[in-house]
Amino acid sequence: MTAEILWVTAATTDDLWEGDILDVEVEGEQVLLVHVMDGPVKAYQGMCPHQEVLLGDGSWDVDTNRLLCPGHKWEFDLMTGAGTNPLGCQLFEYPVKVDGDDIVLGIPQDGTRHHNRFETSEGDE
Secondary structure (H helix, E strand, O other): OOOOOOEEEEEEOOOOOOEEEEEEOOOOOEEEEEEEEOOOEEEOOOEEOOEEEEEEEEOOOOOOOOOOOOOOOOOOOOOOEEEEEEEEOOOOOOOEEEOOOEEEEEEEOOOOOOOOOEOOEEOOO
């Protein structure tokens, strides 16, 4: 059984231009909105799966779609949410759609926090 989805306006296209990232809080969840260059708007958990640092404070290379977390330099592919350094971690991805000027985010109504965590085998570095 899949969870019901609550669709909520998270931002507008004036808030998130192509090539931008934006931290928003929606329904109590920290979310990172990404407007990929020449691509879609994506939405991921807004906290790093390592030590819960805000990913929106990181540096994003729009040419490679790689985001570098400001905490411990973990790296994520913002087209897929996959961790590229270290491998094996994955950002939770929210459904998102653009409706006119509104960026609308789907929040699963399953009673859980939508935030993946990941520990390295070397411990908390």
